[in-house]
Amino acid sequence: MDGTGLIVSSSPHQRAAVSTPVIMSDVILALMPAALAGVWFFGLRALAMMVVCVAAAVGTEAGLEKLMKKPVTIEDYSAAVAGFLLALVLPPDLPLWMGAIGAAFAMAIAKFIFGGLGQNIFNPALIGRAVLLASWPVFMTRWRWPIFQAPWIPDFDAVSSATPLALWKLNGIKTPYLNLFLGNVAGSIGETSALAILVGAAYLLWRGHISWRIPVSFIGTVAVLTALFGQDPVFHVLAGGLLLGAFFMATDYVTSPVTPKGQIVFGVGCGVLTVFIRLYGGYPEGVCYAILIMNAAAALIDRLTVPRKFGEVKKVA
Amino acid sequence: MATMVAKTFRGGVHAHYHKEDTASKPIRRLPPPARVVIPLHQHTGAPCEPLVKVGDEVKVGQKIGDSSARLTAPVHASVSGKVVGISLHPQSGGRDVLSVIIESDGKETLDEHVEPRTDVDHLSADEIKAVIREAGIVGLGGAAFPTYFKLTPPPGKSFDTVILNGAECEPYLSADHRLMVERPGDIVDGARLLLKATGVNRAYIGIEENKPDAIEAISKAVKGDDRISVVPLKVKYPQGAEKQLIWAILGREVPSGGLPVDVGVVVNNVGTAAAVRDAVFSGMPLVERVVTVAGSCIAEPQNVVVKVGMLVSDLIEACGGYSAPPAKVIIGGPMMGVAQFTTDIPVTKGTSGVLLLSKDEAAPCDAMPCVRCGKCVEACSMRLMPLWIASYAEAGRFDDAERMNALDCIECGCCSFICPSRRRLVQAIRLAKSEIMARRRRAQAK
Numbered sequence: 001m002d003g004t005g006l007i008v009s010s011s012p013h014q015r016a017a018v019s020t021p022v023i024m025s026d027v028i029l030a031l032m033p034a035a036l037a038g039v040w041f042f043g044l045r046a047l048a049m050m051v052v053c054v055a056a057a058v059g060t061e062a063g064l065e066k067l068m069k070k071p072v073t074i075e076d077y078s079a080a081v082a083g084f085l086l087a088l089v090l091p092p093d094l095p096l097w098m099g100a101i102g103a104a105f106a107m108a109i110a111k112f113i114f115g116g117l118g119q120n121i122f123n124p125a126l127i128g129r130a131v132l133l134a135s136w137p138v139f140m141t142r143w144r145w146p147i148f149q150a151p152w153i154p155d156f157d158a159v160s161s162a163t164p165l166a167l168w169k170l171n172g173i174k175t176p177y178l179n180l181f182l183g184n185v186a187g188s189i190g191e192t193s194a195l196a197i198l199v200g201a202a203y204l205l206w207r208g209h210i211s212w213r214i215p216v217s218f219i220g221t222v223a224v225l226t227a228l229f230g231q232d233p234v235f236h237v238l239a240g241g242l243l244l245g246a247f248f249m250a251t252d253y254v255t256s257p258v259t260p261k262g263q264i265v266f267g268v269g270c271g272v273l274t275v276f277i278r279l280y281g282g283y284p285e286g287v288c289y290a291i292l293i294m295n296a297a298a299a300l301i302d303r304l305t306v307p308r309k310f311g312e313v314k315k316v317a
Numbered sequence: 318m319a320t321m322v323a324k325t326f327r328g329g330v331h332a333h334y335h336k337e338d339t340a341s342k343p344i345r346r347l348p349p350p351a352r353v354v355i356p357l358h359q360h361t362g363a364p365c366e367p368l369v370k371v372g373d374e375v376k377v378g379q380k381i382g383d384s385s386a387r388l389t390a391p392v393h394a395s396v397s398g399k400v401v402g403i404s405l406h407p408q409s410g411g412r413d414v415l416s417v418i419i420e421s422d423g424k425e426t427l428d429e430h431v432e433p434r435t436d437v438d439h440l441s442a443d444e445i446k447a448v449i450r451e452a453g454i455v456g457l458g459g460a461a462f463p464t465y466f467k468l469t470p471p472p473g474k475s476f477d478t479v480i481l482n483g484a485e486c487e488p489y490l491s492a493d494h495r496l497m498v499e500r501p502g503d504i505v506d507g508a509r510l511l512l513k514a515t516g517v518n519r520a521y522i523g524i525e526e527n528k529p530d531a532i533e534a535i536s537k538a539v540k541g542d543d544r545i546s547v548v549p550l551k552v553k554y555p556q557g558a559e560k561q562l563i564w565a566i567l568g569r570e571v572p573s574g575g576l577p578v579d580v581g582v583v584v585n586n587v588g589t590a591a592a593v594r595d596a597v598f599s600g601m602p603l604v605e606r607v608v609t610v611a612g613s614c615i616a617e618p619q620n621v622v623v624k625v626g627m628l629v630s631d632l633i634e635a636c637g638g639y640s641a642p643p644a645k646v647i648i649g650g651p652m653m654g655v656a657q658f659t660t661d662i663p664v665t666k667g668t669s670g671v672l673l674l675s676k677d678e679a680a681p682c683d684a685m686p687c688v689r690c691g692k693c694v695e696a697c698s699m700r701l702m703p704l705w706i707a708s709y710a711e712a713g714r715f716d717d718a719e720r721m722n723a724l725d726c727i728e729c730g731c732c733s734f735i736c737p738s739r740r741r742l743v744q745a746i747r748l749a750k751s752e753i754m755a756r757r758r759r760a761q762a763k
Binding site: 015211260308 | 574651679
């Protein structure tokens with residue numbers, strides 16, 4: 001063999017099978033139970049929102065990359081994931097064009113101008129949601145009962161359809177655990193069913209794509225703090241966007257710390273902010289802003305939690 | 318021993334091991350090749366000067382190169398025959414090395430110095446070390462560091478433990494595995510000689526759990542000698558890296574920039590122990606070794622005993638030739654081995670494996686942007702921040718790379734292996750390391 005054609009490269013010569021596009025498509029797969037639950041509870045309208053958001057996100061990314069003469073990267077599926085996640089945290093009756101604007105904003109402003117995949121500071125889907133909430137607060141807080149009614153509310157006509165957290169904060173009505181667990185409550189398309197979210201989360205954990213650190217420290221902090229404040233921790237864990245946020249948003253690689261210790265600090269920070277917004281803030285729900293604020297701190301947390309390197313010890317005599 | 322919980326280190330990765338093609342077959346001894354190319358520099362330290370001339374007749378085990386430098390290892394003829402050339406020849410490291418080319422006469426005549434010893438029990442520590450030095454023994458795990466040098470602690474330091482490394486954590490390789498199964502008594506004899514040479518009475522033999530037959534064979538061989546224990550290790554790469562092995566077995570952390578001797582330990586490969594045994598008992602210097610020939614492009618994957626100096630191209634022929642055109646030829650394992658541009662290179666003392674990988678196995682992949690997943694941080698066996706060091710290196714910010722402890726990197730490759738964006742992390746860190754060292758040398762020269 002004279003060697004012509006032999007590949008010469010620096011070791012390692014073997015790579016793990018899991019690549020970034022594989023992880024992204026697994027995230028899409030893991031979101032399917034929550035998405036299906038959304039369609040089950042809120043009808044085909046929910047499906048339309050998902051299609052619009054994914055299409056707007058992917059289209060915006062591809063269009064901008066073409067415009068800027070950069071390689072088109074939609075095949076890494078990260079744009080699709082962002083659009084999908086955004087749809088799942090929007091109210092089911094939001095006008096579709098608003099969803100499209102949210103997705104386009106998420107890709108253009110929150111991701112592309114920061115430098116694309118891996119460079120954005122804030123979770124694009126949550127930025128999309130925050131922008132929509134600031135722009136169209138009425139539409140963004142108009143909820144709908146799921147197809148199955150809400151028999152636990154004593155005087156149904158007395159309260160407008162509201163999310164469990166709003167019902168609790170404004171009316172003092174506590175939604176039963178079973179409804180929160182299954183998801184036949186008012187809320188964002190993909191966040192109502194704890195069961196569906198947990199099934200997807202279990203898949204991501206089993207595949208090793210996310211670690212337990214952020215979700216457990218996030219959810220654990222919310223449970224402990226709400227209990228300390230005399231609230232019902234189980235209700236606070238199951239209600240609102242906590243589970244979806246903890247497993248699918250806070251674990252976003254790009255916008256969370258890379259160090260193991262930092263991930264726990266990040267999760268605890270998200271939990272603390274969530275509880276304070278829920279209990280003392282103007283909004284009934286605080287997961288979205290809690291994660292966005294902690295996103296801003298992720299790089300700093302990394303710097304402060306660099307692991308102690310192996311061998312950094314006093315010399316053994 | 319059976320109830321013992323397997324030990325390990327923090328970090329690391331689980332790779333596909335691909336050992337099944339070779340691990341269950343007995344080691345085959347290859348007939349001496351018609352021609353050997355013996356590099357005069359196969360080890361860490363100073364190169365040897367040739368002790369023979371073109372036209373000289375040489376015998377098996379005859380010393381053909383040595384140096385007066387403190388850190389070196391002599392080289393010996395691996396076949397009997399005639400020196401037909403002393404010239405530069407490509408070697409697996411990528412450089413041309415002055416090499417002695419011998420045409421075999423096929424007789425395998427032994428040099429007169431090669432004689433079984435009858436007084437082994439009476440050898441002193443220094444005598445054993447002298448035998449090891451004269452036999453040209455180096456670490457057979459791949460690093461090829463002269464063994465006698467390792468066995469003498471620097472002034473002010475001392476050993477209390479000898480560790481034999483039978484982890485063999487590199488995928489594909491099973492040479493140590495087979496050696497442990499087939500020659501456990503010789504390995505344990507080697508361990509006893511190393512204990513004597515270092516004046517220590519505690520030895521551990523660490524073996525990954527995926528080699529239960531090796532654990533059993535070695536455990537049987539150490540029975541009755543309570544100075545030596547077998548330690549089952551978890552199957553994880555790089556379990557056989559020196560610092561990680563010491564941590565797993567003893568819980569001692571080799572200080573940054575330090576050596577195992579700083580925690581009282583000397584680590585030797587199990588193959589090295591067998592070579593020590595051979596040198597002391599039979600007087601035979603290091604002229605052959607076990608090599609794993611594997612990968613999907615070799616017709617008959619197997620472990621073979623190969624004469625040092627046999628050309629890799631001849632070795633491939635002897636293993637049935639190619640079963641498919643290889644895209645990559647690697648000397649060593651797939652995690653830390655060196656890709657070759659030619660097979661016209663000799664097997665040396667440090668050659669643990671020859672891998673012939675197909676395009677599918679070895680296809681280079683395009684790097685994507687870092688997504689900050691942190692998998693490299695979790696996998697780093699030295700608990701560094703590979704993504705940061707690599708970014709600094711790519712940006713030419715070598716001072717920052719140094720500040721982030723680039724020099725602590727052992728280049729195990731876990732970061733690049735695990736990276737889902739296929740980034741060339743360890744490759745960039747290697748660049749940073751060599752640049753930092755070059756700057757230090759320049760600063761010293763001023």
